[in-house]
Amino acid sequence: MSRDRTIPGLTVALAVCAIGGYFIPDWLMNQMMFGFARALAILGLLVLWRTGLVSFGHALYFGLGAYAVALLDINLGISDAFVRLGVAMLVTGGVGTLLGFILRNYRDIFFAMLSLAFSMVLYGILVKTEALGSTDGFTVSPPTFLSAAPEGKYPLFVLICVFGWLAAVLVQGYLRSTLGRLTTAVRDNEIRVEYLGYSVARAIHIKYVMSAVLTGAAGALTAMALGQVDPDSMVNWTASGELVFVTILSGPGSVAAPFIGSLIFELLRTYAFELVPHAWQMIVGGTLLAVIFFLPGGIWSLFARALKADK
Amino acid sequence: MSGDPILQVIDLQKTFGAVVAAKDINIDVSTGEVIGIIGANGAGKTTFVNMVTGYLKPSSGTIRFEGRDITGKPPRLVTQTGISRSFQVSQVFTSMTVYDNLLTALAITDSRGFNALRPIQRPDLTRRCEETLVRYQIDQYHDSEASTLPQGVRKLLDIAMAMVSKPRILLLDEPTSGVSAEEKFNIMDIIMGALKADQVTVLFIEHDMEIVERYVSRVVAFYQGEVICDKPPEEALIDSRVREFVIGEEYPLEVREAGSHADH
């Protein structure tokens, strides 16, 4: 077996981004923050995808994470980035654990649609409730870091990079463990897994909670990077669809794929919008079609090919 | 060999609507027995195995394993108590290689507590994996994807995977179905050789009477959900009801009696 260079690769990438980030223009830093924050959610969806499950409702957790940050800010005046992130992950972990008891009994389109239904419940509540910001949402004050309140976005950018690296390394370790192997194994043959003495429902539940927490972190970091939360871009079904879209674009091949795919998506969307403001979706959609037809392994397969070539 | 039965099946019944798939089944199995389950298509053989292994809940009756009542327990718990099985259609991880199939099976079986979070590639598991591949003579298919395997190899892999939980009793649903006539004895020799080393009690469903005669110590014949005969093979295969309802009259008795244990 060839040596896996994922973790050294991620570490180099982290160093390059964190150092390089100091010198790049603000617009690029923003794009990278949005891209890498979203990548956390994609990482969670990747774990589900490998298990044969697609959720069309993960904006539920993205929104919960984002709104947790906003509500902490508005009601309690909490601005610390770590507290915000921690609370968002606890909330999404809790909700994920509860809903997981239901969702673990469903597969395929039923799993996808039930996820969607739950996310639309949250959307409905947010839109209808004035105290939750209704359709406008909230603005979020800039984060502080352990009582330091630095200028500019660079500290948050570094936090996103470091957190992304940590999540990727942990998920990589997870995928190499027995629990991680229970992704492909469950997808391939649930009967066999049960007759090996392991509960398929439990395996799926664990993955579901993992993906919920990762997506919650993505929402929280995005809320801080953007400085606002709103139901339409974060909780509506289109936001869930976007997460699935980027997952397919990235490909399931590596824990690095979500970061690359998500950043490319962010840039693609921005440029498409500048180029053809009224039809940018066509460019984005066309790109997805091209990926599905020519790169079934997602954008990652291009990198995988390049890495194989220089071995 | 004898002593308390390892498996006790008492008054087992199963109905699917109007179909009675199992009726008053009573069987005691002793440790070390090799039992052949025979019967025509639809006789209720698979239903019986499904109930013992928790795949189906019986309509009534009791199943005891090593004295414990396991009636109606789900497959996962039945496996954990020490029973394992194979299916009429092999249940393997189709997208994985033979090696990964077995390694995954070993890792899942060894996943109590924090073990589930340990890397799957660890020396104790990989060594056991390689040994098992050799024991079941499928090591030359090490890196082949399971979906591409010949039927016989797939069956062997399936049984090897069923055995990683170190069951004390194993139920095989037609281990040689789909395997060519020439290969059958070879496959059965590998299976029985491997199982003997693990001292596991075996029940297997089989349509081929030559296989039954050669490998079993006891025959249980099913007909329309009922056990119509439960005897050693030399008596069972000449039983008139078995000949009428299971094997058919044309099965050549005399030839087999003389020559069955010598050749192959």
Ligand SMILES: Nc1ncnc2c1ncn2[C@@H]1O[C@H](COP(=O)(O)OP(=O)(O)OP(=O)(O)O)[C@@H](O)[C@H]1O
């Ligand atoms: N899930 C089910 N629902 C309804 N009927 C069933 C079901 N499973 C089995 N049966 C019926 O129960 C009877 C026994 O079936 P079973 O599969 O146990 O037979 P078998 O002896 O294994 O046959 P074969 O040699 O063809 O595998 C058959 O009449 C079958 O149609």
Ligand SMILES: [Mg+2]
């Ligand atoms: Mg059958």
